[in-house]
Amino acid sequence: MTHTLSVLLENKPGALARVSNMFARRGFNIESLAVGPTERPDVSRITLRVECDQHSLEQIEKQMHKLVNVLRVSELEPGETVERELALIKVAVSPERRPELLAVADTFKAHVADLGPEAMIFELVGPPDVLDSFEELVRPYGVKELVRTGRIALPRAAARRAPRRQHVLR
Amino acid sequence: MAKMLGSDAILRSLEAEGVDVMFGIPGGAILPTYDSIARGTSVRHVLARHEQGAGHMAEGYARASGRVGVAMATSGPGATNLVTPIADAWMDSTPLVCITGQVRTNLIGTDAFQEVDATGITLPIVKHSWLVQDVEELPHVMKAAFHVARTGRCGPVLVDVAKDVQEAAIDFGYPDEVDLPGWKPPHKVNARQLGEAARAIAAAEKPVLYVGGGVVNAEAFEELRELAEAGGLPVVTTLMAKGAFPESHPLHAGLPGMHGSKWANWAMNKCDLLIAVGARFDDRVTGKLTAFAPGAQVIHLDVDAAEIGKLRHADIPVVGPLKLALAGLANEVGRLREGGSEGPRAWRTQIDEWRDAFPYRYERDGDSLKPQTVLETLRDLAAGRDDVVWTTGVGQHQMWAMQYVVCDRPRSFITSGGLGTMGYGVPAAIGAKAARPDATVICVDGDGCFQMTCQELATAALEGLPIVTVVVNNGWLGMVRQWQEMFYAERFAQTHLTHQVPDYAMLAEAYGCAGFTVDSEDRLEETLDEALTCGRAAVVDARCDPEEKCFPMIPAGAAAIDILEYPEGETVEA
Numbered sequence: 001m002t003h004t005l006s007v008l009l010e011n012k013p014g015a016l017a018r019v020s021n022m023f024a025r026r027g028f029n030i031e032s033l034a035v036g037p038t039e040r041p042d043v044s045r046i047t048l049r050v051e052c053d054q055h056s057l058e059q060i061e062k063q064m065h066k067l068v069n070v071l072r073v074s075e076l077e078p079g080e081t082v083e084r085e086l087a088l089i090k091v092a093v094s095p096e097r098r099p100e101l102l103a104v105a106d107t108f109k110a111h112v113a114d115l116g117p118e119a120m121i122f123e124l125v126g127p128p129d130v131l132d133s134f135e136e137l138v139r140p141y142g143v144k145e146l147v148r149t150g151r152i153a154l155p156r157a158a159a160r161r162a163p164r165r166q167h168v169l170r
Numbered sequence: 171m172a173k174m175l176g177s178d179a180i181l182r183s184l185e186a187e188g189v190d191v192m193f194g195i196p197g198g199a200i201l202p203t204y205d206s207i208a209r210g211t212s213v214r215h216v217l218a219r220h221e222q223g224a225g226h227m228a229e230g231y232a233r234a235s236g237r238v239g240v241a242m243a244t245s246g247p248g249a250t251n252l253v254t255p256i257a258d259a260w261m262d263s264t265p266l267v268c269i270t271g272q273v274r275t276n277l278i279g280t281d282a283f284q285e286v287d288a289t290g291i292t293l294p295i296v297k298h299s300w301l302v303q304d305v306e307e308l309p310h311v312m313k314a315a316f317h318v319a320r321t322g323r324c325g326p327v328l329v330d331v332a333k334d335v336q337e338a339a340i341d342f343g344y345p346d347e348v349d350l351p352g353w354k355p356p357h358k359v360n361a362r363q364l365g366e367a368a369r370a371i372a373a374a375e376k377p378v379l380y381v382g383g384g385v386v387n388a389e390a391f392e393e394l395r396e397l398a399e400a401g402g403l404p405v406v407t408t409l410m411a412k413g414a415f416p417e418s419h420p421l422h423a424g425l426p427g428m429h430g431s432k433w434a435n436w437a438m439n440k441c442d443l444l445i446a447v448g449a450r451f452d453d454r455v456t457g458k459l460t461a462f463a464p465g466a467q468v469i470h471l472d473v474d475a476a477e478i479g480k481l482r483h484a485d486i487p488v489v490g491p492l493k494l495a496l497a498g499l500a501n502e503v504g505r506l507r508e509g510g511s512e513g514p515r516a517w518r519t520q521i522d523e524w525r526d527a528f529p530y531r532y533e534r535d536g537d538s539l540k541p542q543t544v545l546e547t548l549r550d551l552a553a554g555r556d557d558v559v560w561t562t563g564v565g566q567h568q569m570w571a572m573q574y575v576v577c578d579r580p581r582s583f584i585t586s587g588g589l590g591t592m593g594y595g596v597p598a599a600i601g602a603k604a605a606r607p608d609a610t611v612i613c614v615d616g617d618g619c620f621q622m623t624c625q626e627l628a629t630a631a632l633e634g635l636p637i638v639t640v641v642v643n644n645g646w647l648g649m650v651r652q653w654q655e656m657f658y659a660e661r662f663a664q665t666h667l668t669h670q671v672p673d674y675a676m677l678a679e680a681y682g683c684a685g686f687t688v689d690s691e692d693r694l695e696e697t698l699d700e701a702l703t704c705g706r707a708a709v710v711d712a713r714c715d716p717e718e719k720c721f722p723m724i725p726a727g728a729a730a731i732d733i734l735e736y737p738e739g740e741t742v743e744a
Contacts, residue, residue: 009352010351010352013301014289014293014301017290017293018293021293021294022294025294055479058479059476059479059480062475062476062478063476065475065476066297066322066323066474066476067298067352068297068298068318068350068352068353069298069352070352071351071352
């Protein structure tokens, strides 16, 4: 099963390396990882996705807690979380087929980030599954290059309960 | 606050932490700090001959004293030579602060002379590390380094200090508090879990305490004893916990694992309740994990939450400082046992029967000197001494020492467990002697191990640290040879070292130590006694039977219950 973890860590040199090294050394695989600033300048947030069983998830959370730079680890429950991702997709498209493609983009509220004689770049922000659908629809036109940020996430504004924290056990 | 250099600040920090001895070797990037040593400090510096030696000395010091060990080295090769001791301390949870010089800040990242990414190289084997590029950070980093090394689960940290930071001026004051918002080791124990554990212990018919090195780091010896006695619980101590519970105590139930006793392994495998205390279900203890204590409910006490459920599911997890946890548990079990219950008496009788049925055995052939005889003789000689610290290398001799030496006191058996670092014994003994100068420090070493760090004999001789090293010299990389004989059809690839080269007694003399050689039983006791009483650092080359194998043995990957015993001769009854 895939889990989304939200990790608050001190914004210090090498802090991210310590987290990623723990994954590498203990044989856990990171599916996606996004790191960026938070409301506090001295704190960064990592949102990471891991595909693993419950036992490995527990190990990951506990081992991360032991890292001196890690302030908090919580698992984000799918139904209780706002998840977003940004994609840039460069599509090879002749001028004749552009209107058709733009109509697709419009449905998804994807913006045209750049335009060239033989290609255009779409920019789409949304829940990861929406990005997946859009990617699938534009693929037949000829995707030249594509990049996604990896998802970022926060518990819902009206979350019924605090995200599950694993300070001590289980 | 006082004006000084960064290098002075390092030493003032060590002094503020109460460090009395450190171990190291100078070099280019750490020169300013050594200059500060020359200008005066209350910290004794022991000059090693190799940084690996310095690191293991700091480990030996830490394990013998219960204080944080400190090792110092220069950048580049100095730092890389510390990698093995750091990894060793990581695996065995030994509190260690390593201080390394780094190239100047303006050269970092340029592949400068003797530059190595020390914090990068050691990333997977430290609790935390700091690369100090601003002298203002130095006092806080030093404070944090000692705090992290010794709190929670103990372990190594690295402080890498750029040379210009050591030379920079600072208005120094040692901070009273650490500023580590992310470091929150557990400081209390969940009372509900403790209650649950106590009830399980009181109800168990065949309980076993499985005690690991965590108890030593927690200094929870009294509490462990109280719990064992309150519950009438048999106590199995691992290699890392040898001596944490008196081995001559009637409740002591031996040492488990690959070369542990058959009866200790049986006790663990047939128990109905396994109470793991500061132990981590290492493969050398469990054998085949799925066949380990198959019928047991597990209570797991540890200060490190990540150990719980890592390898074996814990039915009742108890996270927290072991001193508190064991004291609480002893109390609770004592209360539940009120009314004169003797605890699991039939079970204890059963274990005692196994103990009598399956003692450690070997056969003297009257011809060659048996390594087990060396250990038995040493044990008997040491029995008359007040305070004895044993250290070992890694291999057959280590396992024989584990089997035959009797330790009734904690911190009296210091060995490399998790990493299995050959060459650990001699420098660890030197560190232990520096920590406890009045103790008799005996290093039981193998000939392979000894040759990895024997240059430190110079340190022992010149620093006035008279350790006694007994080289159980079988002329082979004995444990590897044993595996080759048993599992590789006797193809002895690259394991023959010979008895003669080097001549260990002459080597000892060359290093300013007393050297002895013995190859027969009749002169054994006399020679060992001479070495123990000569008052100098001494080496005994005990030339032993090269073919002797270490038993019992659980073959790697086999179930612990299927432990192999010493092959029976025609006339010997089990």
